[in-house]
Amino acid sequence: MRVSLVLFGLSLFLQTQITLANELDWLVGCWESADGSSKEVWVREPDGALIGFSVVVSDSAVKFYEVLRIVANQDGALAYTAYPAGQSPTTFVQLAATNAYVLFSNPDHDYPQEIAYRLKDARLHATISALNSRNPKSFDKQRCDKD
Numbered sequence: 001m002r003v004s005l006v007l008f009g010l011s012l013f014l015q016t017q018i019t020l021a022n023e024l025d026w027l028v029g030c031w032e033s034a035d036g037s038s039k040e041v042w043v044r045e046p047d048g049a050l051i052g053f054s055v056v057v058s059d060s061a062v063k064f065y066e067v068l069r070i071v072a073n074q075d076g077a078l079a080y081t082a083y084p085a086g087q088s089p090t091t092f093v094q095l096a097a098t099n100a101y102v103l104f105s106n107p108d109h110d111y112p113q114e115i116a117y118r119l120k121d122a123r124l125h126a127t128i129s130a131l132n133s134r135n136p137k138s139f140d141k142q143r144c145d146k147d
Contacts (some may be wrong), residue, residue, distance in 0.1 A: 024050060024070065024078075025118045031141035040126070042068075079117060080104040081133055107131055126147060 027050065032039040042052040052068035066084040073079040080092035092104035092115055100119040107113055112128035119125075122143065129136040 023097060023099065024102060027052075027102075027117060027124070029143060030145040031124045032144040033139065033141055036041075038139065038141070039144065040068075040124075078102070078104070082115075105131070111135070112137075 012145055015025075028042045030039065030041045037058060038054070038056045040052060040054040040140045042050050045051055049072075050068075050070040052070075054061055054064075054068060056064040063082070064085065066082050070078055071081075073093070078097070079091050080094070081091045082091050083089045085092070090106060090109050092106040094102060095105045095114075096103040097114070098134050101117070103114060103116045105114050111130060113131045114133065116127045116128045116129075117124060118127075124141040125141040126141065127136050
């Protein structure tokens with residue numbers, strides 16, 4: 001009986017992880033700024049989680065990069081963890097999501113405290129900000145994998 005309950009719980013967790021990650025299908029792919037100085041790539045892992053990589057290049061040199069991961073946490077909400085180069089990882093928890101928008105928040109982080117992605121008119125709009133969208137910095141990207 002206990003084994004059946006454990007297996008049932010595990011299957012629900014995995015199904016939730018895959019379902020929530022599938023809701024972010026619109027994020028998967030390669031995105032770049034109009035001038036090509038910034039690129040972000042998202043792929044789906046076999047377990048349904050998403051893994052991303054972001055890089056900023058200036059004068060042919062990498063100025064910033066980070067690895068990103070989105071997974072469903074134990075309560076079913078999505079968790080976005082950023083692993084910026086040379087810094088400790090930071091996790092943000094999903095506050096809102098639709099079929100073309102997701103907002104993550106971590107009020108204990110210095111900056112950013114919110115990270116939002118929105119797909120509009122085939123463009124990815126990413127915004128980092130303090131709580132309640134204060135002091136925003138926005139990044140507009142187009143697909144770089146247009147084939």
